[in-house]
Amino acid sequence: MADAESYVRAQVTKVRGVVQGVGFRPFVFRIASKRGVAGWVLNDSSGVSIHAEGTAAALATFTKELRDLAPTAARIDSIDTEATTPAGFHDFRIAGSVDSEVTSAGISPDLPVCDDCIAELFDKADRRADYPYINCTACGPRYSIMHGLPYDRRNTTMALWEMCASCASDYGDPFNRRFHAQPVACPECGPQYRLHDGSSPQLVGTAAIHAAADLLNDGKIVAVKGIGGYHLACDASRSDTVAALRNRKFRKERPFALMLRDLESVRRTVELSPACEALLTSSARPIVLARALITLAGVAPGMSELGVMLPYTPLHLLLFAHGAPERLVMTSANRSSEPIAYRDDDAIQQLAGIADAFLVGERPIARRVDDSVVKIGTAGPMLLRRSRG
Ligand SMILES: [Zn+2]
Numbered sequence: 001m002a003d004a005e006s007y008v009r010a011q012v013t014k015v016r017g018v019v020q021g022v023g024f025r026p027f028v029f030r031i032a033s034k035r036g037v038a039g040w041v042l043n044d045s046s047g048v049s050i051h052a053e054g055t056a057a058a059l060a061t062f063t064k065e066l067r068d069l070a071p072t073a074a075r076i077d078s079i080d081t082e083a084t085t086p087a088g089f090h091d092f093r094i095a096g097s098v099d100s101e102v103t104s105a106g107i108s109p110d111l112p113v114c115d116d117c118i119a120e121l122f123d124k125a126d127r128r129a130d131y132p133y134i135n136c137t138a139c140g141p142r143y144s145i146m147h148g149l150p151y152d153r154r155n156t157t158m159a160l161w162e163m164c165a166s167c168a169s170d171y172g173d174p175f176n177r178r179f180h181a182q183p184v185a186c187p188e189c190g191p192q193y194r195l196h197d198g199s200s201p202q203l204v205g206t207a208a209i210h211a212a213a214d215l216l217n218d219g220k221i222v223a224v225k226g227i228g229g230y231h232l233a234c235d236a237s238r239s240d241t242v243a244a245l246r247n248r249k250f251r252k253e254r255p256f257a258l259m260l261r262d263l264e265s266v267r268r269t270v271e272l273s274p275a276c277e278a279l280l281t282s283s284a285r286p287i288v289l290a291r292a293l294i295t296l297a298g299v300a301p302g303m304s305e306l307g308v309m310l311p312y313t314p315l316h317l318l319l320f321a322h323g324a325p326e327r328l329v330m331t332s333a334n335r336s337s338e339p340i341a342y343r344d345d346d347a348i349q350q351l352a353g354i355a356d357a358f359l360v361g362e363r364p365i366a367r368r369v370d371d372s373v374v375k376i377g378t379a380g381p382m383l384l385r386r387s388r389g
């Protein structure tokens with residue numbers, strides 16, 4: 001007779017917190033496979049459910065690793081485990097999602113493009129080189145593309161695009177960085193950016209991004225569709241352009257936020273303390289207020305501080321790589337009294353008298369997200385306006 005330790009037991013585990021859209025199911029799959037645990041994991045309306053079968057020792061290690069090794073983007077609020085009857089599974093699977101009216105699952109906020117994706121973005125040999133919608137389970141949009149829960153592609157604005165064979169293979173491979181990355185896409189199968197500048201035919205893809213960077217260099221105002229809405233962008237070092245933006249936007253005094261090409265550019269623009277740097281590079285990628293080292297006429301009239309942020313989407317990085325000025329005004333594309341524009345038709349209509357051109361991404365935005373604004377106070381960071389992160 002086998003000793004008690006070798007009996008297969010089963011447990012049901014419910015994980016609550018921010019566990020959807022952060023690669024949690026692939027993570028569960030990997031630790032289960034490593035520990036010889038069979039069963040399944042699925043997203044449900046309040047988080048992730050796991051049915052796990054294995055020896056007592058395997059289940060104990062598996063349960064411990066669930067908490068200890070969870071993806072960094074996840075935030076676990078609770079893990080509840082109950083014993084159940086073994087069903088005799090032979091392997092571990094990622095099951096489909098359970099639909100429910102209840103929607104309390106924590107969904108990850110949008111995440112800035114990760115280093116792995118940046119490396120591919122600028123690797124000419126990669127099939128996603130120069131592709132503004134590159135993403136993986138560690139980065140990219142979540143909240144802003146989600147129509148509902150559970151967080152599956154069919155419930156996002158990416159449902160409009162069918163994956164090509166290569167993307168489907170990435171999506172289906174548990175050992176691929178894009179395993180179950182819901183917004184996975186590539187230039188073959190996914191959305192693109194287009195430049196609306198009155199010329200016909202419209203420029204598409206890399207040509208559109210390159211032309212937008214040229215327009216910014218020429219002192220033009222370009223409405224740029226970002227992850228959670230439109231920004232109005234222009235060269236912050238050109239006082240004539242900044243003044244034109246201020247006049248057209250009816251925003252006589254309020255300061256404009258800046259997007260700076262990289263940390264070097266930040267160091268030449270504001271006093272960068274270690275605390276500021278940590279905030280600027282944090283996953284929320286907020287606008288950080290810091291003491292100005294230079295004067296940019298018209299950007300923040302009468303103020304000693306500038307609001308600066310770093311590029312956080314592949315598109316932003318591509319604009320700079322294609323030669324956009326290193327200091328861009330990046331202000332929410334609304335007239336002072338209106339909410340940030342996020343629907344293409346609304347944006348084009350609202351901004352017709354403000355922007356000289358529109359860099360419009362085809363992927364719809366399901367929910368508007370503003371940039372948050374943070375300042376380092378004597379007691380640490382103070383959130384002046386919350387949004388992403
Ligand atoms: Zn990534």
Ligand SMILES: [Zn+2]
Pocket residue numbers: 163164165166167168185186187188189190
């Ligand atoms: Zn593809």
